[in-house]
Structures are given as structure tokens and as C-alpha cells.
Amino acid sequence: MVAIATDRLTKVFPDGTVAVDEVTIEAASGEFLVLLGPTGCGKSTILRLVAGLEEETSGHVLIDGRVVDRLSAKERRVAMVFQDYALYPHLTVAQNIGFPLRAGYEASAGTESRVAEVAEHLGVHDLLHRLPGHLSGGQRQRVAMARAIVRKPQAFLLDEPLSNLDAGLRAELRADVAGLARRLGVTTLYVTHDQTEAMTMADRVAVLRRGVLQQVGPPAEVYGDPATLFVAAFLGTPRTNLLQGAIYVEPERTVIDLGSQLLELPPSDALAHHHNDRVTVAVRADALQPVPDGSAQGPFLRGEVRLVENLGHEALVHLDTGIVPTPIEESRLEHPDTGQHLADVIAEDPPVGRPFRQALARMMPHARQESPGPATARTEYGFYPVYDAELSDQPPLGDVVVRVPAPVLPRRGEPMTVRVDVDRLMLFDRGGHRIRTS
Ligand SMILES: Nc1ncnc2c1ncn2[C@@H]1O[C@H](COP(=O)(O)OP(=O)(O)OP(=O)(O)O)[C@@H](O)[C@H]1O
Incomplete structure (x- = not known):
């Protein structure tokens, strides 16, 4: 697996919004790094910059130590999962999961067995012939995850993948998603504004405010030894x-x-x-x-x-x-x-x-x-x-x-x-x- 890093990464949108402000951060190979912060703090923009879906204003994205600023999203070989899991409604679960393979990124010979293998990993092997409309929210999100990992990506970029689910399901999937990433050893950047998700899933948490990185560290350290007032206030219930x-x-x-x-x-x-x-x-x-x-x-x-x-x-x-x-x-x-x-x-x-x-x-x-x-x-x-x-x-x-x-x-x-x-x-x-x- 690969390390994912940003070096003084900055994104200023044409209207002057500074969404990401000189953020330097590194997820080590196989690490589960959570980007945490309130709405609008720049989490998704960082993810999109790493994925190559957005162009940085200055600074760099590095995958395995190599600057990838000029590589297209496809060439970066990272898998992104969004909160609105956007499955193709007319394709079965098996077809949805296998879609990236059929789309020509990989040889298609082993498609079926790869789909079965990934479906097994995500616990959706019994649902392969169903259409997305006949699945629960949690099942759909598992299928979206399966589709993301089917190409054996170098890294996972997950943007609030659980936020559309109810509380019970979120708690269940929290453990599943973190467990899966660790089993596969895939370097993961996970975006959330939910401190419980961050604290329970992360190897390390990076707290952001208004595009500026506040602190990075293991959950217990960020909670127990906050570097800024914002981090102290943002983490902990009650406030x-x-x-x-x-x-x-x-x-x-x-x-x-x-x-x-x-x-x-x-x-x-x-x-x-x-x-x-x-x-x-x-x-x-x-x-x-x-x-x-x-x-x-x-x-x-x-x-x-x-x-x-x-x-x-x-x-x-x-x-x-x-x-x-x-x-x-x-x-x-x-x-x-x-x-x-x-x-x-x-x-x-x-x-x-x-x-x-x-x-x-x-x-x-x-x-x-x-x-x-x-x-x-x-x-x-x-x-x-x-x-x-x-x-x-x-x-x-x-x-x-x-x-x-x-x-x-x-x-x-x-x-x-x-x-x-x-x-x-x-x-x-x-x-x-x-x-x-x-
Ligand atoms: N295309 C755009 N043009 C102008 N401003 C934008 C654009 N996309 C995002 N922004 C702004 O950049 C800032 C960061 O947005 P971003 O979506 O990265 O935040 P976020 O932390 O992911 O928020 P959320 O948790 O609500 O998704 C926000 O102020 C947002 O309004």
C-alpha cells in the first residue's frame, strides 16, 4: 500500500473562498486517517484534491512520495466513496460492484470471482442479484464500498459515507468499514464531522477549522491534549x-x-x-x-x-x-x-x-x-x-x-x-x- 500526503496544499475557489489553507498532512501506508471538522472546514475539498477531482491553487499531493499533481483522477488509482452512494439503479448488485472492472481499467477475465470475493468481504454476497432499489441504506452503502475496492485501489477516500444512515446502522457500519480497511491494509482518508466516528475509527485524527489544520494525532491524544481552544471545544460531549x-x-x-x-x-x-x-x-x-x-x-x-x-x-x-x-x-x-x-x-x-x-x-x-x-x-x-x-x-x-x-x-x-x-x-x-x- 501507499502513503498519501499533502504538502502546503491550498485551494482558493474563483469567488475567493479559501477552502484549504496550506495543509500539510500524511497518512502512512495502511493508516486510517480521519479528517474531522465542522461543516465548511475544507474536508471534502482536501479529499477531492487528493483524488484529482479538483485542481490545487498551490502546494502538492503526493502518493507514495511521488508528486501526482499532473496525474488525472484515473491515473491516481484511488477509490472515492461519497455519502450519496450513487449506485446504478438498473444494474444488479453484482453488476454495480463489477462495473469498474467492465469499464476497462482491469482485465475482465476474473471479474466474477473478484466480485464474489469483494461481496463476501462486505457481507453482501446474498444480495448479488438484487437491484439497488430493493436494498436498505446500509446494504447500499456496503455495495458502494464493494464497488470502490473491487479494483484494488491504492487508497480509499471516503467522504462521510455513513451520514445518510440512521444511528444504529451507522454504529454497526463504523466498525465494519474500519475493520475492512484494516483487513485490506488500504491507506484510508475518511472525512466526517462526527466526533464519535473519528474517535472510534481513526488511527489518527486531523482536526480542521476554516481550511486550517489544527492538530493531528491519535484520538486519545487529540482529545486529552488539545493544541487549540477550537480542538478542546470541538471534541467531547458535553461540550x-x-x-x-x-x-x-x-x-x-x-x-x-x-x-x-x-x-x-x-x-x-x-x-x-x-x-x-x-x-x-x-x-x-x-x-x-x-x-x-x-x-x-x-x-x-x-x-x-x-x-x-x-x-x-x-x-x-x-x-x-x-x-x-x-x-x-x-x-x-x-x-x-x-x-x-x-x-x-x-x-x-x-x-x-x-x-x-x-x-x-x-x-x-x-x-x-x-x-x-x-x-x-x-x-x-x-x-x-x-x-x-x-x-x-x-x-x-x-x-x-x-x-x-x-x-x-x-x-x-x-x-x-x-x-x-x-x-x-x-x-x-x-x-x-x-x-x-x-
Ligand atoms: N466550487 C466551489 N466554489 C466556491 N466555494 C466552494 C466550492 N466548493 C466548496 N466551497 C467552499 O469551500 C469551503 C470548504 O468546503 P468543503 O465542501 O470542502 O467543506 P466540508 O468541510 O467538506 O463541509 P461539509 O462537511 O459540509 O461537507 C466551504 O466554505 C464551501 O462553501
Whole structure:
């Protein structure tokens, strides 16, 4: 089998859309690499560029170390399967599977036995004489897979092949597809926006956002040690708690001011030069553990139970902590600013009026205030979270979600204290990049 690679691959469409932005990535021979990201992040375009169905604006595609930019889709010998499995409705399953062989890419002598062999692999050997219209969605997708592998491709390119199927079938086929690719040892690029698919099927996951590669690694690594705020937020159910805060480094301790509460961390040399920095604290629901009030050792958060989602074996408890969340969709994550610039703007007394000035002032950890400020509780460190004061005088609801095992469930309105597992607490700077704490 062959390795598939891209080297600073870029695709800009004629209307100016940058769909793929300098993506360098490699799937080793026989590897199952999943491209994961939200809709529009460029996954399908990468696949189409690798397949030769789209021409790159710059950069290269390499198959087995050889640049294939000038080879046609046929010459690249990769098999692509799309979500809408496009079988020929008037041909039987056997004819559909055998179609690529009859279309003249291979000698046709062994067609029948090859079709039978592949149908066996995919578990559709009993259906060879049926028409696609008489198959279930899952069976059709298996036939599409069979048709893709019948020519013994050098690689599989699978574009959300399971997304048209219902949840049960998807789970079943997930295991089948990954198992088949591994049995055949075919290098596979698999596109999905479904994190469960990515985590369960991949040898490695490549997370993309707006055409830019965020991180590549084994599923456990990408989940447990995300490089960017986007990756931390995108992976994990329920969504990772993202809290606005600022770091204050003192000789004996490091404090993260969350606006309404303080988190005290052990002193850390790694954080020394982040004093005064605005950060996002990311902490997953299962890194928070309810403890009896007053007994908490180490950092903890307090709140009032606002909602209990009982899932049977456990519950997700929404805790109103008064902490303002970081909105992950905000462009701030793509366009980091230093805060210094804002300080200058405030100092220059902009002529745009008092509301604008106040809004800017709220964005600064230590900006001087001319009004009482927002209705957030304040700490002695004086950190103000960011929110759009033009839209609302109140900060957005800052629920922290905690995973609580059943059956001991709290009730709405009860106070709750949760211990924060410091080893699983993650900090990100204003550009969304990880700040290592050790
Ligand atoms: N032919 C085209 N012309 C202009 N823009 C395009 C074209 N094809 C795709 N795009 C844009 O390029 C970006 C990436 O699209 P792409 O289909 O690769 O995303 P995706 O991650 O596969 O999304 P999805 O999960 O919805 O399929 C999107 O903003 C899309 O609108």
C-alpha cells in the first residue's frame, strides 16, 4: 500500500473562498486517517484534491512520495466513496460492484470471482442479484464500498459515507468499514464531522477549522491534549466548559480570576510570563467532581444548580457559577489581539462616546472604570469578562456543566461545590493557542 500526503496544499475557489489553507498532512501506508471538522472546514475539498477531482491553487499531493499533481483522477488509482452512494439503479448488485472492472481499467477475465470475493468481504454476497432499489441504506452503502475496492485501489477516500444512515446502522457500519480497511491494509482518508466516528475509527485524527489544520494525532491524544481552544471545544460531549479568566502570578501561588470566583493553582514557572494575561480556562465536565461544601482541597468552583439533565446512569448538572463563558465562534479566536492595543484606545479617549468606551473598558483586566460596570460579582483582582454590552447589560449565562453519577442527584436551586482536577485543566491564550502549565 501507499502513503498519501499533502504538502502546503491550498485551494482558493474563483469567488475567493479559501477552502484549504496550506495543509500539510500524511497518512502512512495502511493508516486510517480521519479528517474531522465542522461543516465548511475544507474536508471534502482536501479529499477531492487528493483524488484529482479538483485542481490545487498551490502546494502538492503526493502518493507514495511521488508528486501526482499532473496525474488525472484515473491515473491516481484511488477509490472515492461519497455519502450519496450513487449506485446504478438498473444494474444488479453484482453488476454495480463489477462495473469498474467492465469499464476497462482491469482485465475482465476474473471479474466474477473478484466480485464474489469483494461481496463476501462486505457481507453482501446474498444480495448479488438484487437491484439497488430493493436494498436498505446500509446494504447500499456496503455495495458502494464493494464497488470502490473491487479494483484494488491504492487508497480509499471516503467522504462521510455513513451520514445518510440512521444511528444504529451507522454504529454497526463504523466498525465494519474500519475493520475492512484494516483487513485490506488500504491507506484510508475518511472525512466526517462526527466526533464519535473519528474517535472510534481513526488511527489518527486531523482536526480542521476554516481550511486550517489544527492538530493531528491519535484520538486519545487529540482529545486529552488539545493544541487549540477550537480542538478542546470541538471534541467531547458535553461540550467542554470554556470560561473567561485572567492569570495573576504571585510568589506563592498562581490565581486565575474568573470574574466572580478565583481558582488557585500551585506556583508554576511555566506561567510566570503570562501574568495579567486574559485566558480561556477549558475544563471538561468529568474533570469536575462534586464535593461537600467546605471540604474541598485544591481549586474548586461554587455555584447553584440550575438544571439537571438525567441520563439514567448519570446526570449532567448545569451549575450557575456567574462565570462568563468564552464564545468559541467569536472571531477573536482567529484574530488574536494583545489587549495592549485596547488599552491604547481607551487611553486616547476615543470620540465615539461613552457606551463604546465602557464596552472597551470591560474588555480590559485592569482598565479604569468610569461606571459601576456590569452586574458581575467582582474579585479583588478586578477581572472583567468580555461580552457585548451593547446587546445586553447582563453577562451571558455562565453555566458550568458537571457530570454526576446517578443515583445521588442534586436538586434545582441547591448550592454545589465542585473540585477541579488541575491535571485536566487547560489554558488557552487569546489567539486560542494552548498555554502549557508545566
Ligand atoms: N466550487 C466551489 N466554489 C466556491 N466555494 C466552494 C466550492 N466548493 C466548496 N466551497 C467552499 O469551500 C469551503 C470548504 O468546503 P468543503 O465542501 O470542502 O467543506 P466540508 O468541510 O467538506 O463541509 P461539509 O462537511 O459540509 O461537507 C466551504 O466554505 C464551501 O462553501
